[in-house]
Amino acid sequence: MSDKITNILLVGVGGQGILLASEILAETFMLAGFDVKKSEIHGMSQRGGSVVSHVRFGREVFSPTVPEGEGDILFGFELLEAYRSLSLLRPDAKVVVNDYRIPPPAVLLGQASYPDDLAARIRTGFANTLLVDGLHLAQQAGDARAANTVLLGAVSMRLPIAETVWQEALEKMVPKKALEINRKAFALGRAL
Amino acid sequence: MSIAVLSGNEAIARGAYEAGVLVASAYPGTPSTEILENIARYPEIDSSWAPNEKVALEVAIGASFGGGRAIACMKHVGVNVAAAPLFTLSYTGVRGGLVLVAADDPEMHSSQNEQDSRNYAKFAKLPMLEPADSRECKEFTRLAFELSEQFDTPVMLRSCTRISHGKSVVELGERVSGLPEPQLVKDAPKLVMLPGNARVRHPLVEQRTLNLAEYGNSSAINKMEMRSVKVGVICAGVVYQYVREVLPEASVLKLGMVYPLPGALIRDFAARVEQLYVIEELDPFIEEQIRAMGVKVTGKEIVSLCGELSPGRVRAAFAKAGLVTAPESPVVDQGPLPPRPPNMCPGCPHRGLFYTLNRLNAYVTGDIGCYTLGFMPPLNAMDTCVCMGASVSNASGIVRVLPPEEQRRVVGVIGDSTFLHTGINSLMEMAYNRAPATVVILDNRITAMTGRQENPASGFTLSGETAHEVNLVALCRALGIQHVRVIDPNDLDATRQALAEEMARPEPSVVITNRPCCLLKGEDRFKPGEVLAVDQEQCTGCRACLRLGCPAIEWQPAPDGKKGKAYIDPLLCNGCTVCQQLCKFDAIK
Numbered sequence: 001m002s003d004k005i006t007n008i009l010l011v012g013v014g015g016q017g018i019l020l021a022s023e024i025l026a027e028t029f030m031l032a033g034f035d036v037k038k039s040e041i042h043g044m045s046q047r048g049g050s051v052v053s054h055v056r057f058g059r060e061v062f063s064p065t066v067p068e069g070e071g072d073i074l075f076g077f078e079l080l081e082a083y084r085s086l087s088l089l090r091p092d093a094k095v096v097v098n099d100y101r102i103p104p105p106a107v108l109l110g111q112a113s114y115p116d117d118l119a120a121r122i123r124t125g126f127a128n129t130l131l132v133d134g135l136h137l138a139q140q141a142g143d144a145r146a147a148n149t150v151l152l153g154a155v156s157m158r159l160p161i162a163e164t165v166w167q168e169a170l171e172k173m174v175p176k177k178a179l180e181i182n183r184k185a186f187a188l189g190r191a192l
Numbered sequence: 193m194s195i196a197v198l199s200g201n202e203a204i205a206r207g208a209y210e211a212g213v214l215v216a217s218a219y220p221g222t223p224s225t226e227i228l229e230n231i232a233r234y235p236e237i238d239s240s241w242a243p244n245e246k247v248a249l250e251v252a253i254g255a256s257f258g259g260g261r262a263i264a265c266m267k268h269v270g271v272n273v274a275a276a277p278l279f280t281l282s283y284t285g286v287r288g289g290l291v292l293v294a295a296d297d298p299e300m301h302s303s304q305n306e307q308d309s310r311n312y313a314k315f316a317k318l319p320m321l322e323p324a325d326s327r328e329c330k331e332f333t334r335l336a337f338e339l340s341e342q343f344d345t346p347v348m349l350r351s352c353t354r355i356s357h358g359k360s361v362v363e364l365g366e367r368v369s370g371l372p373e374p375q376l377v378k379d380a381p382k383l384v385m386l387p388g389n390a391r392v393r394h395p396l397v398e399q400r401t402l403n404l405a406e407y408g409n410s411s412a413i414n415k416m417e418m419r420s421v422k423v424g425v426i427c428a429g430v431v432y433q434y435v436r437e438v439l440p441e442a443s444v445l446k447l448g449m450v451y452p453l454p455g456a457l458i459r460d461f462a463a464r465v466e467q468l469y470v471i472e473e474l475d476p477f478i479e480e481q482i483r484a485m486g487v488k489v490t491g492k493e494i495v496s497l498c499g500e501l502s503p504g505r506v507r508a509a510f511a512k513a514g515l516v517t518a519p520e521s522p523v524v525d526q527g528p529l530p531p532r533p534p535n536m537c538p539g540c541p542h543r544g545l546f547y548t549l550n551r552l553n554a555y556v557t558g559d560i561g562c563y564t565l566g567f568m569p570p571l572n573a574m575d576t577c578v579c580m581g582a583s584v585s586n587a588s589g590i591v592r593v594l595p596p597e598e599q600r601r602v603v604g605v606i607g608d609s610t611f612l613h614t615g616i617n618s619l620m621e622m623a624y625n626r627a628p629a630t631v632v633i634l635d636n637r638i639t640a641m642t643g644r645q646e647n648p649a650s651g652f653t654l655s656g657e658t659a660h661e662v663n664l665v666a667l668c669r670a671l672g673i674q675h676v677r678v679i680d681p682n683d684l685d686a687t688r689q690a691l692a693e694e695m696a697r698p699e700p701s702v703v704i705t706n707r708p709c710c711l712l713k714g715e716d717r718f719k720p721g722e723v724l725a726v727d728q729e730q731c732t733g734c735r736a737c738l739r740l741g742c743p744a745i746e747w748q749p750a751p752d753g754k755k756g757k758a759y760i761d762p763l764l765c766n767g768c769t770v771c772q773q774l775c776k777f778d779a780i781k
């Protein structure tokens with residue numbers, strides 16, 4: 001095992017299920033035999049505010065937060081939040097971002113507009129960007145609420161972990177009655 | 193042996209379980225809340241919410257005096273509330289081991305200040321342990337109970353946001369067995385702190401601190417890691433991780449016990465390295481003590497007194513010292529973006545109330561909870577916020593310096609949990625001294641801000657059993673408030689009328705709202721109304737509904753200069769009808 005640490009940032013809006021997704025990642029890396037650390041903020045920010053969760057794995061991980069500018073993978077649940085977090089990434093980072101907008105308060109009030117063509121702007125900085133229609137694919141899998149699992153499937157293709165380990169983690173972390181749909185959603189994400 | 197990825201809070205809970213703890217008490221507060229919530233999963237432990245941190249600590253002290261191991265958990269500012277028993281507990285010491293967990297919040301992710309709890313250890317003269325990851329959270333919690341009994345002292349365990357809400361791998365152990373059975377023991381010289389007894393105890397406390405420092409010199413809790421001798425860094429807690437990340441070659445003295453400090457070990461380390469640094473978040477707590485020992489060290493010259501550290505900030509500090517290159521500036525400059533601050537939920541019962549306070553031009557002495565968000569635009573209806581309970585007493589104080597027409601504008605606003613925490617005393621004062629202010633108790637039936645914890649007025653205990661509900665109306669009356677009324681905050685007209693009347697009254701009065709928090713949907717205690725929609729034909733684009741700042745209502749600008757219209761996101765709307773009541777054109781249905 002090399003000493004290289006892999007740094008993943010999950011970003012989006014409070015209430016989008018980011019914490020659960022980061023739990024599944026952490027569980028997967030632990031099952032794969034790595035040292036894992038993870039950090040995020042609970043509380044105030046969960047009330048519809050910006051949320052950033054850090055997950056790191058490797059032979060030995062020190063800091064629970066990703067050093068600024070060293071993110072390897074950005075797992076974006078919302079376009080504006082993904083764009084806001086780009087400064088945390090390495091120049092060659094990979095981006096998987098949900099094609100989904102949640103207007104922030106100033107936009108709701110008509111005092112600002114939601115920035116245009118964020119996906120294109122992300123791609124300009126980071127060539128390895130995958131835009132995912134999570135909602136649509138999740139509906140295809142059978143439940144709109146599985147959008148995060150579609151994204152997780154796409155993220156899983158960018159990490160050196162065997163599919164069986166991902167499946168094991170899903171089985172452990174996803175409630176039984178939702179497992180079948182989440183497996184489908186995961187597969188759709190992997191096929192992108 | 194099994195391993196798990198646990199948060200610091202889960203690991204502290206596990207440590208308490210393994211240490212054989214019998215009683216756990218806490219008041220919620222980010223980032224400490226999940227400690228008790230996780231302890232509550234172990235049926236062997238009697239776990240419960242207390243109405244405030246002072247009570248939580250005193251419950252734990254009682255259990256300790258009875259001979260059982262006990263833990264009290266709180267956020268950093270909770271220690272202020274619990275300080276009264278804490279300082280004397282230091283003199284009595286314990287019978288069963290007692291640990292107080294204080295979770296600090298550098299950077300104030302969810303707090304009103306960023307006080308550094310380590311000062312409490314020095315001030316109250318008791319040992320403090322500081323874990324650097326979840327594994328240590330569990331190990332140090334176990335150890336803290338042993339030290340507590342061995343040295344006859346309460347032990348503080350200090351966490352912080354990045355430790356409590358960070359996750360890492362932990363090995364799970366078994367619960368200890370064979371601890372002494374709790375029983376009543378009379379020991380007045382130790383447990384009755386009157387002057388005569390306390391004078392005997394104080395020198396023992398001073399000696400205890402010396403003994404603990406000696407323990408720290410030789411115990412594995414403090415670790416000297418020798419690598420290159422060019423640079424030596426003294427650090428503790430999560431900062432250790434940042435230092436290892438940024439300066440992997442440096443020698444490190446990692447302190448697991450941050451008070452009292454191991455003097456001999458620090459001198460030994462200082463003598464072995466060419467340059468000595470102390471890297472610590474917030475106060476120069478370790479640094480000042482090292483300087484007082486006459487040891488030369490660099491610390492706050494390169495690290496800020498404010499905010500939390502991170503690998504990047506530690507790198508910037510060592511760059512100032514010339515040890516590493518400065519962090520590179522990011523690849524992309526995004527320019528200004530619309531911020532995304534937290535907001536009250538769609539259908540939140542606090543919204544209509546703050547809207548009304550705004551319209552009535554009230555001067556609102558505020559308090560701490562989800563309702564503090566009433567300060568944000570467009571509601572803009574909170575004018576002060578100091579600490580839990582202060583809304584009521586601040587209102588009582590402010591009216592004393594104002595002319596009558598200004599007095600009328602003063603309204604203290606406080607949540608149910610906050611009222612029970614420390615608002616009752618304040619309201620007693622207001623009634624007793626007849627301060628002519630109005631108080632609104634926002635009774636949403638839960639402690640919402642910290643993630644929906646039960647409280648003595650919510651009707652349930654921590655473990656979900658039904659409990660006696662404090663009768664807030666009767667309580668306010670018993671305190672001496674003659675004018676108490678209950679309103680539905682989602683009924684705007686009634687809310688406005690009630691508030692206007694009570695504000696005009698030159699006497700103390702209380703208005704209590706009665707709508708449950710909309711996050712209690714899952715528990716079936718909140719029933720959403722019918723989802724509303726904007727009739728695009730009838731909407732004139734007057735923007736009245738936007739003044740609520742509801743996340744479900746969005747302004748949709750129209751192309752080619754025409755007037756825009758409001759839109760309600762059906763996935764977000766909880767059907768509270770407050771916007772509907774505001775619409776003069778019946779466009780919301």
Ligand SMILES: Cc1ncc(C[n+]2csc(CCOP(=O)(O)OP(=O)(O)O)c2C)c(N)n1
Pocket residue numbers: 219220221222267269270273304560561562563580606607608609610611634636638639640641642709
């Ligand atoms: C001394 C202290 N303890 C705990 C906290 C954390 N805290 C902030 S708000 C709050 C409770 C809010 O509950 P409530 O008053 O019912 O208002 P709600 O959030 O439900 O609107 C708590 C526990 C704090 N800020 N200060």
